[in-house]
Amino acid sequence: MQNLNSKTLNREEYPVKILQFGEGNFLRAFVDWMINKANKEIDFNKGVVIVQPLENGLVPMLKEQDCLYHVKLEGVKDGNPITSTEVIDCVQDAINPYSEYEKYQQYFLSPDLELVVSNTTEAGISRVENEDIYAKPPKSFPGKVCQLLYQRYEHFNGAADKGVTFFCCELIEKNADALKEIVFELAEQNNLGEGFTSWLNENCHFCSTLVDRIVTGFPKDNIKEIQSELGYEDNLVVVGEYFHLWAIEAPQVVREKFPFDKAGLHVVWLDDMTQFRDKKVRILNGSHSAMTPVGLLSGHQTVMESFNDKLISDFIQNMVSEEVSPNIAGDPEALKQFADEILERFYNPYIKHYLKDISLNSTSKWITRDLPSVIDSLKRTGELPKRLTFSMAALLVFYKGEYNGLTFSVTDTPEYVEFIQNEWQSDKSTDAKVEAILSNQQVWGVDLKAVDGFVEKVTEYVNAILNDGIKTVLEKVA
Structure with missing residues (x-):
């Protein structure tokens, strides 16, 4: 059986326009699966770089497979069983910012960057006492975001078209609002200036989302059987249910820029999530x-x-x-x-x-x-x-x-x-x-x-x- 990598499977190359904080099963079987669908169905043409939020994680395993993996979906639709399996090739790279800070910095200072997606768990969007936003990298996710945006603001001299959109998937109410609040607190505490906060308000979009798909993760009980079906020794297979729903609170400009719903995906755009x-x-x-x-x-x-x-x-x-x-x-x-x-x-x-x-x-x-x-x-x-x-x-x-x-x-x-x-x-x-x-x-x-x-x-x-x-x-x- 072949190992799964870019030598054994012909993969598409996409320009990196999305940073994803979180390498866990859910994001890979939900958000990356959707991006993959959009790339195939509507020429979305966006690649993802996965950022590991903590010092230890799955980045080494992702790199071993050149960030390729399969998503296997199983469920019931209109009373009938339904299954599907597809390879995900939208992820172009995976990095550990604690050991690859300069490479990480290059990605978030890229002029092509448009979207940041996150699932850092409920504890991820939280305050850290005496947060050092100049660390390489800061400890908390909001600290990383504040640093990312401030460096980007300075690097592009406050250019309006270099703002970034955030889709937060953490399971807390008004997740993006919570992230934005802490980022602004950090900006004020560190005297980053009114120019920066105005740029944030005018050119960056913090979009709260609600996600729904049961993802059971790596199928350890029958992995050999699944690998045999795939024909690859994929050690990052993710199993989830067929049903999916992503509700996103966003302005019209964001909806037009990321038209997931046009790819036949169950994405609901809302003015108010409540x-x-x-x-x-x-x-x-x-x-x-x-x-x-x-x-x-x-x-x-x-x-x-x-x-x-x-x-x-x-x-x-x-x-x-x-x-x-x-x-x-x-x-x-x-x-x-x-x-x-x-x-x-x-x-x-x-x-x-x-x-x-x-x-x-x-x-x-x-x-x-x-x-x-x-x-x-x-x-x-x-x-x-x-x-x-x-x-x-x-x-x-x-x-x-x-x-x-x-x-x-x-x-x-x-x-x-x-x-x-x-x-x-x-x-x-x-x-x-x-x-x-x-x-x-x-x-x-x-x-x-x-x-x-x-x-x-x-x-x-x-x-x-x-x-x-x-x-x-x-x-x-x-």
């Missing part, structure tokens, strides 16, 4: 967060396993239709269609989307994704939504770490997990334990006792789960 994000977070992410503890307590390992359990699929479908969607602004039929498309993905027979992975940091996820629907439903109907409230009870039992002979590895802020599990191990009554846990505003970030009747109803469900079993309670609430 309503669209609310819909996606509440329906898709809210369903994941509500289903995960219920599925794990029921002995399931993946989303599809859980959804093949009729009790759980009914629970989620009814939760979305009765307790989530009615609280979201918009046309009810369009919302129903959106929800149907989202929930169809849960039946994907190809993707092993592990519940334990979704359970990471569930305390903050539930508050962000599910609590707004609880509050809105309570206001709308005068009653607590039973399924959403039950999902919190299941979450508390999951954080106990064991249930009905099952043991769980709980991954969250260590002090939160320690507090919750210490409460569970105390001599208090179950009622007192649940009240103590839900009353801890440090864990939840909000006062859950302020939600009328919520603590009492969650306590009732927790007792029922412990005494009668998850299945019995689920039969009553589904």
